[in-house]
Amino acid sequence: MLRLDSRDPDFGPSFARLLAVKREVAEDVDEAVRAIIAEVVARGDDALVDYSRRFDGHGPDFSAASLRVSEAEIEAALREAPPEALDALRLARARIESFHRAQVPGDRRETDALGVTLGWRWTALESVGLYVPGGTASYPSSVLMNAVPAKVAGVPRIAMVVPTPGGVTNPLVLAAARLAGVDEIFRVGGAQAVAALAYGTATVAPVAKIVGPGNAYVAAAKRRVFGQVGIDMIAGPSEVLILADGHANPDWVAADLLAQAEHDAAAQAILVTDSDALADAVARAVEGQLATLPRADIARASWRDYGAIVRVERLADAIPLVDRLAPEHLEIEAADAEALAARVRNAGAIFLGAHTPEAIGDYVGGPNHVLPTARSARFSSGLGVLDFMKRTTLLSCTPEALRALGPAAVALGRAEGLDGHARSVAIRLNL
């Protein structure tokens, strides 16, 4: 864990180094992914079956007919899932839906003084593919966070893909898919699943856009099929920045730092405070809590390699540092939390006050937990309804409106050397 003090003379370069830290190991899987996609395009379901047998350990009885998860299996998962977790998923779904429903954008159409009718119309994507990782990173909460906004947007078809290594499916993942309104579930993962969603096979119809997290192969496949279909952001390791004054509870702050650190050894948890006492107490509390954390190995590595405590003279001094880091999650536990939050430009999501641990937002708050990482909150937003819709603009001129606007278009067409543009207007006006 790095300790910095903004009053030190070398703070500038030290903070710049913290900003520049690369937490992702770039795995060079692009050639393997290219070959997998080509196979799926050429051989369709047969390729999916072969790869699923090879990578997920399915037996020779695994066939194209095995790809689709059946209604009976989904019903069984709902019966099998722990009732308490299922109830929690229902609460989460309702709150996520309510929050995202307010994001549905409005259409617009107006006629101006010249007689030009103009505006736009939002429409839902015709179909969306949702990638869900298998194994330990198979999170039902992420199924909700990706699928519910798509449903709220009005996407008529959501196809989910999830690898089932060793034949094991997380019943809560299937339950979450059902609760979220996912229409089709396929037992396939990796680059082959992304290829199937992008290009289609006999069993998996192609989609317009693919969303959801995945490993290096999935990320590389998404980059490669981009253009053929839309993709969401490529998520990097998770991160939190906690801005706290001397009144914050060090045990609570330490718990929040570790909740982030336990995600991934490449996750990053940073405390920025104006209190030496809090800084010291949090550092001690982190060590204490690590002793009893089940995922202590991961969290310890993250805290050791990428954790930081930054001491600032006044919390207001932290705002420019926050904006440069542009954290995925920003917690503010300070007396003037609202005023500080109002001055932040770059953050994926802000959690205000001591009673709003980031984990509430991961599950049941309502806002989306798919958020920009790796400083991309400087230029992008978390997942939302707009990611599943697109805008078509509309323009309509009366003959009078064309007479009013036409000469300017003719002038600009000619000035740009595009006489065909100018002519398409002039021919209607006998110019």
Added chain:
Amino acid sequence: MLRLDSRDPDFGPSFARLLAVKREVAEDVDEAVRAIIAEVVARGDDALVDYSRRFDGHGPDFSAASLRVSEAEIEAALREAPPEALDALRLARARIESFHRAQVPGDRRETDALGVTLGWRWTALESVGLYVPGGTASYPSSVLMNAVPAKVAGVPRIAMVVPTPGGVTNPLVLAAARLAGVDEIFRVGGAQAVAALAYGTATVAPVAKIVGPGNAYVAAAKRRVFGQVGIDMIAGPSEVLILADGHANPDWVAADLLAQAEHDAAAQAILVTDSDALADAVARAVEGQLATLPRADIARASWRDYGAIVRVERLADAIPLVDRLAPEHLEIEAADAEALAARVRNAGAIFLGAHTPEAIGDYVGGPNHVLPTARSARFSSGLGVLDFMKRTTLLSCTPEALRALGPAAVALGRAEGLDGHARSVAIRLNL
């Protein structure tokens, strides 16, 4: 030019081939671009000066001090620009600004029945870089279409880069930049300009996002710096689909097809009609108009290689074809234009009625002319104010709200094997 008839038995495969046509030659410039970016990162302004001398033909007197276009040069450009074109740009700017001002999104904050305060806040990007091509593809209208929405979004700093091959600058481009509120203009282009905007040099401060069209080098550089900064879509060759009934004026339709075709030999212009007579008349009119079009060579190649006339039984039959093509521009010149438009899901922009040639939208209509190409209107929108803003979600729980929501978060954290998440909630509730 391809002629298809939806009543032909082999129409399905023929239309699928039309859909699959690749109109872009993939130039492999990635290695050259990688080297250029590395040079700019390592040597800053010196690299920019070297590349500008080499690629744009500047002499040995071209130095770092030459990079920034001066206030005096911009003033001179305003004096030098043809007054008629300048007036047209002023009209265009006002209409583009008015249209985009209606796109500014609203913030939201509400407190629900549990005492959870939640919502979101939109903020403008802190800075934007605008790439403007040099030479013949240097379009002042594109400067307006990219810069005005950024200004409307509230971006405090817009830095424009434009190569000036042979020292020549298009005065209308400088004038458009001034009218649009561009803050800084740099005389540099290519991958080196993109690198400077992404990483910064002594003269060019880095930006948060880079937008604007460019050649293969610029596109490859944008792909490569993505992540370090945001980028807009990578635009492909332009395209129009005109849906017209037998009452349409064939000369007007032909002029609109050629206005698209003259952009680029890889542009695509398609007519879909329910009238054999119109189809024949338009085909003849295109040939006739080509004879007098200054850019006839380009337009003829585009029409020959990628143009198409598709005959359908009824115009309503065209809607699924339109949705599959997802054209950048859709013109509807038919009696029931509004009703047909309402049924289209996938199009970048729709132009309604015989008096709305697409060129009006290129210049002075108000909607943006930066639109999704190559079928990407299935999943993306034209440029707008939202591309220059990002959303930060907000969440705040009272102690009571945390008591109400906390147990569900604890249950989900444990169900996902993330005990640190569960603990960060439980520790506050003494669970």
